Amino acid sequence: MSELRRDPIGGRWVIVDTDHPHRPEDYEYEPLNWRGGACPFCYGNESMTPPEIEAIRDPHTSPNTPGWQVRVVSNKFPALQIEGELDRRGLGIYDMSNGVGAHEVLIETPYHQKDISDLLDQEVENFLLMYCRRALDLARDKRFKYIMIFKNFGAAAGASLEHPHTQIIALPMVPKSAAEEIKGAQNYYEYRERCIYCDIVRQEIQDKERIISENKHFLSFCPFISRFPFEAWIMPKKHSNSFCNILAEEVPSLASMLKETITRFKGIFAGLSYNFIIHSAPVNGESGTEGYHWHIEFMPKLMRVAGFEWGSGFYLVPTPPELAARYLREK
């Protein structure tokens, strides 16, 4: 029989197929298919992007020329635009506002075909540090309430450009899912005077069966209430509500955990496409967030569909996270 599991943070139930679990070879995912062609994110094509906002580059090289390791530019087709004040107004029973915000692209490496698992540890550290620098810089703008950092890798995961990159969006409001997560964590925090994510870390370390890997500062595991098969979370063991507060000494630990986790995935699923999102507390004075705990949610793109789950908030998980973690641990 299958199992129903309840997310203790958001109250969502998922159905886990414990009876006839899917093994990795049962997933017919769409593997990466490098098409090549002129790429605006490659060396020498710097003029094809909007001007550089920030970069890690060799001394004596100029912005918007080769010589960089990590490069941040505005999105050429931004979802939101930086100019203007938020102009919130009613429209009959509806509410709307102009699309104020920022939409940046962080190019993680000059190499077109290098996934995170192919980079040196130092290269991963560099772009993680740049995530943090951009988020801190954007948070200086008091109009912004939430900085969203996410990566779509591979066409199947929605990347419109194949060159590895991450998107950074600054929003004038906190997205609904983030607000719910933070509220759920805060409720628990006020009731128990403990962080629910810290409790999850403790329980996962004790139970062992859902752990993918552990190092000094981070834990990588398949969450008990995974919504997607082989979903994985990377979580700091120490309580902290904001990614940007990461200490310099923790960055190498996170880089190594992120690289290791993706390497393990690629060992099982060749040419995998994936998404990850950094879940972090809002910025600029949203209160009631001390019970939150930042983390990365990693979602491999193993199933072709989502329409239904999208609309219903109801999830069927064909591989129990305990089994997924075992495959990933043993890889």
Next chain:
Amino acid sequence: MSELRRDPIGGRWVIVDTDHPHRPEDYEYEPLNWRGGACPFCYGNESMTPPEIEAIRDPHTSPNTPGWQVRVVSNKFPALQIEGELDRRGLGIYDMSNGVGAHEVLIETPYHQKDISDLLDQEVENFLLMYCRRALDLARDKRFKYIMIFKNFGAAAGASLEHPHTQIIALPMVPKSAAEEIKGAQNYYEYRERCIYCDIVRQEIQDKERIISENKHFLSFCPFISRFPFEAWIMPKKHSNSFCNILAEEVPSLASMLKETITRFKGIFAGLSYNFIIHSAPVNGESGTEGYHWHIEFMPKLMRVAGFEWGSGFYLVPTPPELAARYLREK
């Protein structure tokens, strides 16, 4: 500049690209690709499915033989199983239960390649009436709190079998998205003493620009806060919280509206895959649902991706619903 819009029911914000809107030809969707092969839902293969639960069939024909127009069977690989009492228990900080529920498949037509747009009006009425009969029957089981009726059509929309069919799932709890929608509507109802969906119907009829079609009992429109491009809702004009309370005289009106809407979609997007879900009130005594208003949410599968939106609850809509409705209206 793009526009931010707020869903007045759930409080979710979406970003609508009003600057460079995608036209229908800008979507690279995956068209239907009929593969054929032995199909358990076709005439003559009735023994390939679990036994028939209910059917509309010619007199003098026996269950589990040809002669049917609509046929309902148990799902061969059910997400939930009908036997047993709900066994809810804690597991450390987590909550779980056994997977009690029902999972049925309704085969809408004996014809393997007929989408709803290819059926006669009477055939559409037949399967809609059967939706209703199955939902009423399942709701007699007091363990069930919610009956979910949804259709995945086409591999791109997650259908594992290509023969047209609908899934009916009875759940021992109300799914999170449904609970949120109902709560949002109820809050409005208690505050204004009016149904928010009735207000939406009124505003849409007045604004006109998002309407796809209207008939005696139903309205088909692209909602102001569409999360997906070309999303469409079919809504009864009369207030009613439950699909199962539909009157006999309203069924032909719904059948014709559903068929017309899908026909309009197929006129723009040949070989389209799609999902639809009937959103209806819970069953068996959940209170505080009188402010709810049942409807159908139709989601064409135009974009290949969802991973990121899935995880974040944050939606970018490349075609404004006003423009989508115009394309559909003029088709």
